[in-house]
Amino acid sequence: DGGITQSPKYLFRKEGQNVTLSCEQNLNHDAMYWYRQDPGQGLRLIYYSQIVNDFQKGDIAEGYSVSREKKESFPLTVTSAQKNPTAFYLCASSAGTGEYEQYFGPGTRLTVT
Amino acid sequence: QQPVQSPQAVILREGEDAVINCSSSKALYSVHWYRQKHGEAPVFLMILLKGGEQKGHDKISASFNEKKQQSSLYLTASQLSYSGTYFCGTEANTGNQFYFGTGTSLTVIP
Numbered sequence: 001d002g003g004i005t006q007s008p009k010y011l012f013r014k015e016g017q018n019v020t021l022s023c024e025q026n027l028n029h030d031a032m033y034w035y036r037q038d039p040g041q042g043l044r045l046i047y048y049s050q051i052v053n054d055f056q057k058g059d060i061a062e063g064y065s066v067s068r069e070k071k072e073s074f075p076l077t078v079t080s081a082q083k084n085p086t087a088f089y090l091c092a093s094s095a096g097t098g099e100y101e102q103y104f105g106p107g108t109r110l111t112v113t
Numbered sequence: 114q115q116p117v118q119s120p121q122a123v124i125l126r127e128g129e130d131a132v133i134n135c136s137s138s139k140a141l142y143s144v145h146w147y148r149q150k151h152g153e154a155p156v157f158l159m160i161l162l163k164g165g166e167q168k169g170h171d172k173i174s175a176s177f178n179e180k181k182q183q184s185s186l187y188l189t190a191s192q193l194s195y196s197g198t199y200f201c202g203t204e205a206n207t208g209n210q211f212y213f214g215t216g217t218s219l220t221v222i223p
Contacts, residue, residue: 033211042115042200043155043213058210090154098143098204098211099162104154 003027006091006105013085013112021076021108023091032074033092033102036060043090049074050097078110085112114139116203116214124220125191133217135201136183144177144184145202147213148195155200158186163206191221 004025013019025032031050035043045058049068063082068074074093078085088109092102116137125131135144142163147155159168161177161184168175172189188195201214 035213042216045211045213048210056210099160101145101157101160102147102155102202102211103157107154 004091004093004103004105006089006108008108009106011108011110013110015112016080017112018080019078019085019110019112021078021089021091021110023074023076023105024072025074025093025103025105026072027093027095027103028071029093029095029103030071031094031096031100032068033094034058034064034066034074034076035090035092037088037090037107046076046089078112085110114205114210115212116201118199118201118214118217120217121215122218122220124222127193127221127223128190129221131188131191131219133186133188133199133201133219134183135185135203135214136181137203137205139182139203139205139207141177141179141182141184141203142206143204144175146175146184146186147200147202148197149200150197158199188219191219193221193223195219196221 007022033048034046047066049055065077090107091105094100094102119134144161146158149155175186177184199217
């Protein structure tokens with residue numbers, strides 16, 4: 001059964017701690033994305049990767065880091081440098097860019113206090 | 114570079130029609146449409162590619178006007194299940210970065 005998994009669904013951290021959000025896909029997709037969504041807002045792109053060992057910053061990359069060591073995995077680290085990390089984080093993958101639909105994981109809701 | 118959607122919100126009675134618009138300041142290669150229910154991940158509806166086209170399935174269809182750099186999503190004879198937030202997503206001709214629009218909240222009431 002192909003799809004994207006994100007874990008955990010809910011995550012709580014203290015301010016000043018780094019935290020890593022997991023994203024795994026078994027769709028054999030080349031492209032993967034991380035988005036941030038704040039309440040009542042749209043999806044803003046944090047990072048994307050079109051191929052293993054390569055990734056590009058989106059509009060709001062500051063305070064975040066990613067790696068793409070395997071095709072299936074694209075973990076996102078929220079660092080202590082991110083000023084307002086509390087948000088809903090969505091990972092997506094697609095077979096390529098523009099002309100391919102994006103498949104989304106269920107999301108991780110991160111709360112930092 | 115984020116596309117702008119209009120209206121921001123709309124309330125419909127079951128059976129009524131709605132149109133959601135998505136406008137970009139860039140020449141577009143593709144436009145995607147997704148629907149998101151509260152607390153869930155967005156779900157893909159359709160993609161329209163450069164060249165100008167229309168697509169549709171069931172009572173939801175969309176058009177892409179390349180010259181005007183805009184797309185419209187048409188929902189006819191709305192059902193309660195159509196409620197959610199609709200997002201367009203665009204990729205420009207000039208690059209690979211993908212942007213989601215500002216979103217349109219659609220509520221269908223009995």
